[in-house]
Amino acid sequence: MTRVIRSGFILWVILRYGLDELVLSSFQRPWLHRLARVLAFGRNLDAPRGQRLRLALESLGPIFVKFGQVLSTRRDLLPPDVADELARLQDRVPPFDSAVAVATIERAFRRPLASIFATFEHKPVASASIAQVHFATLKDKQGRTREVAVKVLRPGMLPVIEKDLSLMRMMAGWIESLSADAKRLKPREVVAEFDKYLHDELDLLREASNAAQLRRNMASLDLIMVPEMLWDFCTSRVMVMERMYGVPISQVERLNQAGVDLRQLARDGVTIFFTQVFRDGFFHADMHPGNIQVSIDPATFGRYISLDFGIIGTLTEFDKDYLAQNFTAFFRRDYKRVAELHIESGWVPPETRVDELESAIRAVCEPYFDRPLREISLGMVLMRLFQTSRRFHVEIQPQLVLLQKTLLNIEGLGRELDPDLDLWATAKPFLERWMVEQVGPQRLLAELRGQAPRYAKLLPDLPRLLHDYLRQRPETHKQDLLLLLAEQRRTNRLLQTIVALGLGFALGLAATHLAAWVHWL
Known part of the structure; x- marks a missing residue:
């Protein structure tokens, strides 16, 4: 009965915002266009399509909002106006009752809250669709206190998620059965990708392990701080970590007043990202302004503070080589090499002609070189390459989509701090170092050393x-x-x-x- 009610509400939202007309009119079949015009009769559907989709998802609740956020990263599938509008989606979720949070913590540790924390702030400092965060203090055996942040999973999420995912799968099947154009959008694959992200975020132990790995990787780079995970107080539903103090990176005026060098901060952000990508192959894939702060403490002044590690991207050596060579070939205007890289990756049908793919890539990329280098967006370059590849039936890998989305976030943040930021000048040393490591003598010696123990x-x-x-x-x-x-x-x-x-x-x-x-x- 609950599913029938939920399905009816979803259908009402679809009709209210004209999503039926939006879907049908996006296909090439004339009869679908005529059906869309008939269904739109008598309804006010003047708002842009991206705005209508965003408002509909917000009406359907936090799970659909999160789905829209994930969907906004698939710029290889969506038109730019729709992707830009969905990128505006934010978790506007009221906090759940703090008494429920306390009960969740006590069940997780099987003891009263007072025996765990010396103090606990019942009012949450942050709330999202999956979890909320409270500040607290821990007391050790020597009587010393330590300030911590406590992340508590929102109760009853799994049944709600499973019901909404079931409906999404059903709708994806309907959309895919409409035409070959609908199949190209891969709706069922997109829902499956969202399913994975959601279930990963429901396990706070997994998030804690992501944070620990990132903290270990970044220990030698004095540009970023990652909170320490307190493993004795981490479970799949509750995660306790070191409390971090900083200014949200979006508060540019406050950072200016504190004396932070914004231009250097922008360059440091790019350095951090490319270090994670090309050195470690393990990068924070949810770097929007809500998850980034800047320390103004004298001991760590000007360092980034990274938060929320639910979504992490990983790259293989092959992925890193593919990206480095693509970027390098692009900035040399070697479009034939870009085309060859797409084919060599195995993601393009083997019968694809190199000259045709080269011509398509040239048509998309060449206009960028009419602009100063600092105005070229590496994220947009990667997105355009994805969009061009779609015409040639390239299978885009999820990890590269995450990278492209994160790169757009980094560029946006960097150029908000420094409008003249030359992303390529900062990225180039990492690409050069990567290429040298791949073809230089050091690679040969490393391979010999690797085989010697056997x-x-x-x-x-x-x-x-x-x-x-x-x-x-x-x-x-x-x-x-x-x-x-x-x-x-x-x-x-x-x-x-x-x-x-x-x-x-x-x-x-x-x-x-x-x-x-x-x-x-």
Whole structure:
């Protein structure tokens, strides 16, 4: 019965904001256009389509709002005006009763709140669709207190999420069955992607482990602070972390008054992002202004403070190589290489013609070079490449979509702090370092070092293995042993030859890598 009521409410919202007309009119079939005009008769649907979709999602509640936020990152699928409007979606969710938060904490730790925290602020400092945050203090055995932030999962979320996801899957199936155009939008895949994000965010232990990994990665970079996770007080429903003090990065005037160098802050933000991407392959993928603060404490003045680690992006060595070479080729206007990279990645059908893909990429990218370099958006470049790739049936990888969305966030923040920010000048050292590591002598030495432990472990066991082998069947292997001894001298000569050839090959390979490195530079 509840599902029927919810379905009826969703249908009412769809009709109220004319989403039926929006979906039907987006397809190429003439009969669908005529049906859309008939359905729109008598309704006021003058508002832009992106605004209508945003208002509808806000009316449907926090799960659909979060779905719209995820959908806004898929600029490879959505028209720019719709994606821009959905990017305005924010979690406007009132906090749940603090008594419920206390009960959740006490169930998680199986003891009264007073025995866990020395103080606990019942009024939450932040509230979103998945969880809310309270400030508190912990007291250790020596009587010292420590200020902490307590993140508590919103109660009863799983049943609500499952019901709404079930309805989303059903609607995605309907949309996909309308036409081939609808299938191209991959509605069921988008819902499946959202399903994964939501269930990941429902596990606060997973978020805590993300934060711990990011903190460890960033320890050597004195530009960013990540709160310490207090593992004795972390469960899947409650997460206790070090309390951080800072000014929200969106409060530019307050940062100015505190004496923060905004231009340097913008460059530091880009450095942090590209370090996470090209050095670690592990990056914070939800870096909107609500999750970033700046320290004004004298000891850590001007450092970023990162919060909320529910969405993390990861990149393989292949992904990083693909991105570095794409960016480098783009800024050299080597569109043929960009096209070849798309095909070499395996995400383009093998029958795709390089010259056709090259021509399409040139048509999209060439206009950027009429502008000063500092006005070129790397995020928009990546988005345009995705959109062009869609025409050639490229399979866009989710991790690259997360990267593109995060890069747009970083650019937006950076240029709000410094309108003249040259993102390429900051990113270039990371790309150069990555390319050198891929083709330079250091890569060869690293690979040799990586294989050495395997052979070092095998060598001491060889005499014993040979002895055991001979003892199992002495009659059978006696002749083998005699032959082995007879061939020993020849084997030694052969071994010397192999070692010499190996050294020659290694030197030749190193020379080849060095030549490629010099040629690239």
